[in-house]
Structure formats: structure tokens, C-alpha cells
Amino acid sequence: MSLDGPLFDFKPEAETSIEPAQQCWKILSVEDDAGYQASLIFALDSLEVLGRGTELLCARSAFDAAQIIAHNPDISVILLDVVMEDDEAGLRLVRTIRDVIGNAEVRIILLTGQPGMAPRQDIMHRYDIDDYWCKSELTNDHLLTIITSNIRTWDHLTQLTRARQGLQMVIDASQAISSKRDIASFTHTVLLEIGHILGIEKGGILCTLLQAQCEADDATILAATEEFTNLVGHTVKSIESSELRQAFHQAATRREHCFLDGYSLFYFNSTEIDKREYLILIETRRPLLSGEVNLLQVFSENISTGFTNVALYNRLTELAYSDPLLCIPNRNWLMRELDNMSQTDRQQAELIVLEIDDFTDIGIAFGEPFCNELLYCLYRQLVSALSPDIVIARIDHDAFALLTSSAQSLDQAFFAQFLSQPLIIADAEHRIAATVTVVALRLQPNRKPEQILRLAESTVETAHKQKLGYLAYNPGFEEDIASRYALLSELRSALSREQFYVELQPKVRLSDKKLLGFEALARWTLPDGQQIPPSQFIPLAETSGLIGKLDQLVLLQTCRALHELKAAGIEVPIAFNVSSSDLTEPKFFNRMLKLIEDAGISPSQLELEITETQAVKDYSRISPSLRKLIALGMGVSIDDFGIGYSSLSHITDLAATTLKIDKSFVDRLGHSRADEQVVDMILRLGECFGFTIIAEGIETEQQRTALMNRGCQMGQGFLFARPMPLPQAIEWARTHIQ
Template sequence: MSDMELFEFRDEPTEPSSPSDASPWTILSVEDDLNYQETLKFALRGFQVRDRAVHVLTANSASEAAVVISGHPEISVILLDVVMEDDDAGLRLVGTIRDVIGNESVRIILLTGQPGMAPCRDIMKEYDIDDYWNKSELTSEHLHTVVSANIRTWEQMSLLNQAKKGLQMVITASQVISSKTNLLSFTQTVLEEISHFIGSNSIICAQRIDGREPESIVVLAGTGRYGKMVGYSVQDFPDEDYFQLFQQVLNRKKHVFRDDCSIFYFSNIAIDSSEYAVLVNTPNRLTEHEVYLLRVFSENIKSGFTNVALYNRLSKLAYYDPLLSCHNRNWLIRELNGLSRQEIEQTQLVVVGIDQFNDISITFGDQFCCELLEAFYAAICRALPYRLVSRISKDCFAVLAQDYDDVSQAFFEALFNSPLRIRDAEHLISATIGVMKLADRPAKSGEETLDLLEGLIAEARVQGHAYISFVKTQDEHIAQRYALLSSLRGALHTDQLFIVLQPKIQLVDNRLVGFEALVRWRHPDGRIIAPEQFIHLAETSGLIHKLDEQVLEETCHAIHALQQVGINVPIAFNISSIELLQPGFFERMIALFKREHVDLPLLDMEITETGAISDYQRIKPYLTELVSQGMGVSIDDFGTGYSSLSHISGLTATTIKIDRSFIDRLDEGEVGEEMVNLIIRLSNYFGFTSVAEGIETENQRQKLIELGCQIGQGYLFSKPMTVDEAVSRYQLH
């Protein structure tokens, strides 16, 4: 009998009978006999199971099938030829499906074209094969029956697996967000998650600890309308009937089922003398599956935080990175602290940091950065397949290596000279690498070692190096930087930072027209630390946001202090270019001014020329809005950054500040004067106010007046002074 005789062929229906919005069932035919495969496909054309069409995928070899299966988890049934490229190809593919791909639910039906080739029962069981048929026995009608039955079985198994996975997700989520002693948080989360499964938003869990009195029954957790009952005795329950049910269940130690609700009893007396009753308020009686969910839930309550598995799970969470599923900083610190003396002598630590990660995040978004980190991590793992890679911060990875040759500078340069493929596009990512032989490290703890190496990378970036190796002579300098960084973190929380005010003076008549706020740091040992020593440190360590926020608050306070004595002049404040480009910066700044009740015309934001031009189109709408509301915008250090003359016509600003380096040249003759004259003329032409910085001599002041500069600041008029000194000095004028 030929293959064509096995099937009864019917005309195709002119219109599909399955709903247009119903997704088809997917089955896979794995067959090296192409004629038979086409015949089989034709027999299934137009066939439907429960008003859904059947879509047939094909593969002509075991290796091709493995690729198809891994890419199509929705496949419900596989019609698999036993003999293809070799006699056991079909059985080997079954092993791949079950053990390698891990697909336990797909239904596998073996087909053989040779009578007597059907596998024995032991092989069926060993390979988890669901059915087999001789091709000669598989008529069209029989084929439909077999496919339909197995699709239905797969659907039921899939639903069960989904329910099982859903429950596992509930338990895992509960474990993740709870601590070993926080039973309340654990129980509340599980109740909320279970409410999604059973369709009820009214679930309550009551606990009785070593007592039989009604007042000893306390609401442990609740969802929906019961959420406000947490911590109260069930005696306070608004529904007297439910209160009686709680008592009945806890005293009889049995479940109670009613049409409007169900209450489950669970005992944990052997562990902590506790009993639990879970009330589920539902319009219909709970199904067996819902009851099963609640039973498992009770086991989590009863044994959750004393369970060894939960403890292990929490430990894993403490030592693994959630995004990349690799070791994290805590793990690496533990490993470093546990190294023997011999291992220290043979090991070096390599830290690899992605350059300009914050800028990448701002430009491309958080999701892109997640994909970047995944690609970057994969590149390191490919290059060092036998090394344990840890993610130690948002943009840094670390590797422990025992042989030095494969972590050389040339190795990493070759590694990161190749672009990473992200979102179907190639991106060349630069990185900075720091290497330290652990035998040379002065630090004793793992945490200190990582801090030291991260400091080394920060130093390399400042110096423009992509690779740096630690030597003992660097220890003192890096240690000083990190000591200063540690002190800066403390300073931001203990009011050690303050502002001083430098007056801005009308040059022709010495009239006060404004101030510039300058940040200072009074160290606990009494030293005043200059901004150039800690501003860059704050920018590279991510502390600049907090620092700028404190400066803004202090500036607002200074404005109020000056207003109280009749001084109503604007105060300029400096904003880091890094902070300027952070998403939401302008919204947060405006919100702070509103909270402090400061009018925008009394404020002047100073941004450096480089910060203003580097991403000007993005910040221009914000600057335009601020200027329209009366706030000043000053371009600081003008002439020292980008090609200023080509950009000046497009700037949204009110003031150009002439850098002090140009003012110093006024005493050098005509060349210096011409530079300042050009800036002032351009400033006047485009409607900006010009402010000269760093005026120290009367000669400089007179030349600036002659050149048409309106305002100046510098030691000729006053050194920066405290707010109290400014109030005392200028309230008399």
C-alpha cells in the first residue's frame, strides 16, 4: 500500500472555520521521506481541534528538528520518524527534547514505516515517548484522532504546568521579599499573589499562638477589604458569622467549606505553637486546584523561615546578580576574604569597568544598558571560559585569575576592540581595566581590596588610560582619594558643606547687582577643603546629585536671609554638566524652588560652556522656559571650551561670563585686550550681559569699562564671604 492510499483526501474548505483571532495548534513533523511528509501535511490541512486550526511545522532531520523545537515552545505534538539519517536518530532526538531542551510536556508520537520496528515498552518508558504507530496503520481518520487526542492531553498538561509554575513563582516571590524574621511581610505577599490565581480580592489569614481565647486570634495578613484588619483580633471582625467560623475552625482543627467562603486550618504547633486559619471569600465554592494552592501556601507559612531550602534561597540571592545570574560583589568579597596565603601569592584580581556608562544610560535608556551588560558579560566569559566573573557594581566586572598571561593588557585590548552586537547593531564599547596582584595589595579585607582597585580605575580614567596595573607606590595616593571620598559621603549627611557668596559689582559705580554661590567643605578637623579637591570626586562617584541639591537649598536659604534685610539681588549657582543632563533634573530643580518659595528672577544658573554645548539641543527647551520665566542663565568660563564663536548665536542664555584667564591678559597689552573686546562685542551684539571674572586690579577694571563690560567680580571688590558676612556688609548700603 502506498503512502497516498493511507489518507482520504477532501476538498479544502473555501473559508477557514476557526475564529480569525484564535491561534492555531502547532505540531511538528520530523520526517526524511519528503513525499510522506507532504502527504501528511495535506491530510491535516483544514483539520481543526476545538475550533482551532492545526499548523504543521516540518523538519527533515534530527538536527534540524532540534533547532525548530528550541525556537517553538508552543509545539504541542511531534510526529517523529524513528529511522532517519541513521537507525536511532529518532530516539536520540527524543533524548535531546527531554533532557537537553528540557521540554517535558510536548507529546511525542513515533512513526515507523517498517512493521516490527516499533520500540518496546522499556524504551517507551525510558525515553518518555507518548505513542507510536506504523505508518501503514495511520489512515487519515486515525491521524486526526491521534493528533486531536494528543493536543487535548498536551493542553491539559500545559495548564497543569502553568499552574505549577505559577505557584512556584508565588513562593519564590515571597521568599525574595521577606527576611527570616518577617513573617507578616511574607504572609501578606503570598495572600496577594494567591488572590490573582483564585480571582478573589478578599483573603484573610488569622494566627493563634498558644491560646484558646478569642482575643488570641489575630489577623496576620489580609487583602482587599480585609487589608485594614491586620493586627486586630478577629473579635473586631465586622461580620459576626465569619468570626464564629474562625473560632470553629481553630477549635475543631478542620477545614470548613461553604458556598460563599472557605476556611482552611493549618497547624504549626510543633515549631512555634502557632495555628493558622485562612479565609477565602469567593462567590463560588473553591475548585480542587484552588484548594491545592492554599494548602501549599499554608506550608510556606508553617515552615517557611525555618526551612533550610528557604535559607539556601536567601543565601543565593545574597551572592548572585539578579540581572546576569552571575556572582555579585558580596560573593567576591567572601572569596577574597577566604583565600589562603598560597592562593594570594598565585592570584591576581582584574576589574573591568565600562566607560561613560551613565552617559550611555541617559542616551539609550535603562533597557539598552541591561542588554549592554549582558553582551559585555558574555564577551568576558567567552574570552575567559574557565574564570568566575562577578558583577561588582552597575558598570564594573571582576575576575579572579591564577595565571597572569591570559589577563595581560594586550589580551583585554584585543577583547574590547571588537564591537558588541546589541539590538541587531554593532556597538564599540570602551572599557578601563585595572589589574592587581593580590600579593601586592596593602588592604587586608576583600571590601578594601575592591575599593582600592575601583579607585585605581577612576584614576586611570582621569589620566586617560585604558589599562592600569597596581603597584605599591600607588597605594598612598589611592588611599587618600578614597579616604576623601568616604569623608565626602559623611559630609553630605552632616551639614559640613556650606556656601560662600562672591559679589557681582556694576563696574562703573561699584553697585551690588548680584552674588555667585560657591560651595565649600569644612572638614571635621577644621580644614576648609577647596571645590577643586572634591567636585570631580563627587562627579565620578555619583555623589554630585546630592551635592548640587544641597547647594540649591543653601542658595534658597541665602536669598531669604538677604531679603529680610532688603537685599533683593539674584544669586547665581553652578550646576555640574553631568547633573545637567540627568533625566528629570530640571523638574526636580523647579520643584525645589517652589518648595522653598523662591521666585525664579532671584536665581541665575551658571553652566560651563562645555556642559552647555555637549548636548545643547536636549537642554535648550528647558533653558528657554526658565529664561521666559525670568531666571538668569549664565555661560561660565566662556571661550575655554568648544568653538564658542560658532555657537554663541544659538545659545539660550542671558549672560556670558568672561573667563579669568582672559582677564589676566589685559595686563599683557593689545593681544589680551583684543580677545576680551571680541567677546564683549559679540555678547552685546547678541543681547547678552557680559560679566568678567577674576578682576584683581584697578587697571583691569578700567580697561573693562572702556571695552564696554558691564559687570565684574573678583578680589578687587571682595573675596567670597559667608551669608552672614554678606548680610552684615550690604544691608547698610
């Protein structure tokens, strides 16, 4: 059904009236005078109102009248004699009609043969009656006029009442279907609510799903009621009634709301979301009344919206619980699965995490398409190697989780053999390294799914620290986790109280060991005097999102150190380090320059240090900002140069002023010809492209001599000085200043 056309246009199969044969207007005369009853029958015999005749029902007493009214709720007018069994019989009947039977629409005309018996105004005020006449005042024409006008009034009132009740039914039905999110319960509820609106108690109702390019006989029955309930899950061809199948085929061909041979059919679709079409068939065995069509027109809009909402909900569920790259369960799905596991199942289950080592570096070296293909190949290889009962989910960009029972336990030997097999990517063999950890769920009986998964990931971190490729969790690991959390709490407190400080390590000219500058290095000492090494607190700050505050504090203290050095007559630049998360934060560079300006420091007195991996990974994003810093006079140093994945295209246009030869190459000078060639290459790059070259980690005179012989002029390391607190650095500088 197109949303551009009418939402609900019922197409009759033949030119027949959709309304049933119209009945006469029912009028009740409650009168104990047989002669007056006879005169009413004669007077009303030829009366027609709105094209319909009249039928006069007669009662001789209030008791008889109550019985007739109870069995004929469609009586439009009651001519009621005030005095019958006794003087109040008629008035008591009025109360019975309104209050006991609950008929508020019927028009009651009170008649009396004794003028003055009951005052007109008093009666109209005290009782819910619509008219009051003395029999002697009613001529034949007057009587017909009164009855005609009251029939018209009753017709309008009943139509309004039916419309109000019908709309309430539609509202209730719409609320009933709005809470359904899966197609089975939604379609079943739709069928029930349409049946309620049409007043169908036993008529067979069914709903089918049409697939695009699908034969009508192959459409699946999603929901059914009454005698058709046994068809749920089957196809249309399983319907025994040829008449019903024929009606379905015609409706499937038309793809619109229509009425066929006693069946009302409704067509809906959610093709824009999931390319599905739905057809509802209701065995009404009669054409629908115009009022029912109107109600279904309103309800039909809610059904149409409901099918779209169910499709959207299913799509969102798919996105929420499925990995978009591999189309397999994701982290959310795994947590839901863990949450639904019984304690018995947990006793036999293990959660295994397989994390690819150095995945980020692989991405930098080979690109995202290669990484995607690597993940796909690894997943296919896992599927081939594992039992079908083992669930595989992708829980991070570089990690899979396996959910298995203890009977299917996968040990270290299995994964060693599995990871030794190459992956075939673009017709070439590639081998990967991975870290595998195992958590037995029986050891976590009361933990929430997120806690279990975090525990498995923390075990991966422990394996990395211990340089292990395979590690099974044991409760003792929690002490390490608890200590990390305690340290994190200390870290937050230390940052808020500015308990971090910097030490300065000199950069010197290799020929005469004279001071050329400093590097500021963050240091942290706990209140009890314990020193926390940077290798421990910097990764913790990065993973907890606190590294930005730490970098800002280090820069602030670096600016203070520059002021104190200047006051001591020492004016050399100081290098400070920033993290990768800072570099990619849009407002970082502006905040940094504002801090430097507020501190009264010239950018030329500072040098920003970043690692080679950071510089290349986010090259296009950070390069313009680095160039602005260089234009302001600030140096930009690439730390650990030579161990990353720089390409020549980046090096030729690298936004930097200094390259630092990594300590690992300096350590192997005189022992590794390959490392010596790397050092020579970096020195030539500096000469060709105008970079200043500085070697770090120099610890022996032999290393200093080897570097000078190769043309390296600057360096830093323990041979010259260790990192020092500011007062000690000032004293050292006074004896080594140029």
C-alpha cells in the first residue's frame, strides 16, 4: 500500500451494498389502555423516517416494558403512560430505564390522560425524560411530528455513541499493539484487536508474510486465531480451504485492502526497512459496515506504523547485537548471553578472549582494508577449527571471545597449534601473534556479565605484562586488579592536589658535553615516599582518561621551571611530552597555547615531543597544528624514531624539527650492523631534510664516540646526567653551560 494514496480504501468484489438490510425504527408504547394502544398502531402504520418504517412494540405494565427494553436495546422512542398499576409506575420505569438498564439514548415521551396529575416543570426537572404531553392535546399530525423529531434525535445520539465507543476500541487496540516488539506477538495481537473491533468471535483470522519475488503459496503464516491456529509456521499451500486460498491469492495479487467472498483483507508493508509485506485475512462472512470501515481506517494507520516500528526495532536490535564487519555476535550480545545463563550452565562454561597483538601497528603499516580481511580470515579459521557449539563474538576492534563448555575446553596446546597456521590474505601467507586468556565461569558465580568480561580483559593485560601468550585466570589476579584500582584512586587525588612534579634530563653537545636543553619528565612520589615509575602511572592515566590533566600539569610545571632557570641565568629550551589522545583532541592545541601565553613563556623556549607512531598514525589530523607550532618558534621532536612505521612519503613532509634516535639502536652500536645502518640512515635523513638529530639513551663513552664518528652532534643519557629535580638541574647547568 502506497503512503501517497488513501490509507484505507476498501475494494468490494462486486457491486453490492456494504450495509445490511435496514430495519424499522422500534417504538415502545407502555399503556394499560388497550383502545389507546390500538389507535397508536393505526396512527403509526404508515410513518416513515429517513426512509425507514416503524415497528410498534406494546407493553401493558411497567414490568412488561422493562423486559421488552432489556431485550431490545435499539428502541428509539418510548411513549410512556404516567399512571398504570399505580400513580408512580411510569416514573419508576423512567428510573429503571436510565439507572438500572443504563439506556441513556432512548427518547422517553411521558403521556398522561389526567391533566395536572404531575406538574410538567417538576417532572422534567426531576426525571431524565425528553418530552411530556397530555393525550388530549395530541392530534395525529402532532403525534407523528413529535415521534419523527425524537427518532432523528435518537439516531444522531446513537451514532455519536457508537463512534465514541469505536474510537475507544481503536485507542485500546492501538495501545495493545504498540507494546509489541517481535513480529510474532505483534501480528497475533493485531488479529485479536481487529476481531474485537469487528465483533468477530469465531471467524477464522490469519496473518501471512509475503516475501518479495515469492509465490503466494510459499508465504509463511505468522499468526492465526480460532480454527486456523494450527497453521502457524506453515505456508499458504497448507490451507485446506480452496476458497480461502483463492481469496488469499487474489489479495496477494492486488496488494491492497479489499473484500472478497466473505473475507476482509488488509495489506501492509515495511519494504523501506526490511523489504517485507504482510497480508491479514479475516473471515467476516459479511460486508463491513461503513462505521466499521471508518474505525479500521483509523486503526489501519496504527497497524502500518506498528509494522514499520517492529522492522526498525529488529534492525536496531541487529545493529545492537551484531558486529557490522563480520556479521557475528558482538560484545552486547555476549553480555546478554552471559546474563541469561543459569548457574548450572556457568559451572560448565569458560570464557576465552583472543586478542591480536600489535593490531594498531598492523593497521598503521598495512591499512584498514588489510586489517578487515585479517579479521575475516581469522574468524573463518576459528569457525573451521572449533566445534559448532562454541559461540564466537567480536568484543573489540582487535579481540574475539569464545564461549564454550568445560567439556570443550581449549588448552594452550590447541591455541599454539592454531596460531601457528598462516592466514591467507590476498594469496599471501600471514602469521599473527595473539594473547589468549581463559576465565572459568564457575569461579564467578555472582558476577555480572560486564564484570566477567572486564575480568577476562584484565587478564589479557596481566598476560601482556608477564609477556605470556596464554594465561588462565586465577583469583590471585584480583589482587593485582585491586592494586591498580587503588593506584588509580591515588592518581586522581595526586592530580587534583598537583602532587606530580617534573625532573629535567640534559640534552648535550656530544663533542664537549655542553648543555643545549632539557627534557621534562613526569615523576610521582606517594605520601609514604614510594616512587611510582612512569611506565606504571602513564599507561594508567591513558586508560583512565586522565592523561590530558597529567600532560597539562607537566606543561605548567615546565613553564615554571623555565622561569626559575632564567632567573638563574640559564636560558635553554625544555622539551615536554604529550599523549596521542591529546594530539587528536580538537581543542588541545588552543588550550596549550593559552596556558603558555598565560605563563608568560615564548613558544621558542619549548619543544613538544611525540612518538613516531603518534606522528604517523594521526598524520593528516595533527600535521597542520604541528606546523602552526613550528611557525610560532616551538620545536617539534619525534621521539623513538626508527622503531615505528614511517613511510618515506611522510618523512619528506614530516611536521617536525628534530628526530630522536631510539635508545634500542644506540644500545646495539658496535654489536649489530643492521642497527648501525638504521642510525646512519636517520643521520642522512636529518642532513637531507634539515632535521636536527639527537641520540637518546647514551650510557657509555664508546656509544658517544661511535655516534660522533657517524656525524651525530647531540645526545642525552645517563653518561651525561640522569633526570634531576629542578634545583639540582640548575646546579648541574651552571657547570655545563656554553
